[in-house]
Amino acid sequence: EAQVTQNPRYLITVTGKKLTVTCSQNMNHEYMSWYRQDPGLGLRQIYYSMNVEATDKGDVPEGYKVSRKEKRNFPLILESPSPNQTSLYFCASSTSGTSTDTQYFGPGTRLTVL
């Protein structure tokens, strides 16, 4: 089944404790992206990747890191999480990320930083 998977689905952590949220897709997509969703703000893009070893900042990259060492995986790293990073995070992928490509979303990771 074609899908985007994220782990963990739920995470409660404390300020400053490094964490990684994994994202994997099995559709051989070149483009992958991370978003955060906050009430009243919609989805805001954190980082995206056009292909292996090619990443770029989205609208809200501060406090986040990403890497794309292989095509199927695009982990999101929070090196020193803070309470304002409490949010619902979505990973998405698409064939090329341009023009009319449809993005396929993972189920989301709900992160709480205490």
Next chain:
Amino acid sequence: AQSVTQLGSHVSVSEGALVLLRCNYSSSVPPYLFWYVQYPNQGLQLLLKYTSAATLVKGINGFEAEFKKSETSFHLTKPSAHMSDAAEYFCAVRDSGAGSYQLTFGKGTKLSVIP
């Protein structure tokens, strides 16, 4: 940068009534436009998209949207609401220029359907 505005963070309709969710974009060049739906506790899925092939676009579950360049709008409609349509709907825009990767979302409209 592209931007998109969704009028109304919450919309309530009666079952069987017309659904109209509004989306306006800001761009001098017609962009690519998308509507996504998010059911409770799920990720987003594509409802429909405007690709410049036709101004009236039909999507899944009986939804459709009309691209109006003069009004810079891409409103989502459905003739008769069903209880299962209760969800949050997001309009999104992408620049139609070559190499444009960013997809910008609106803030979303939560649709409630009253029995």
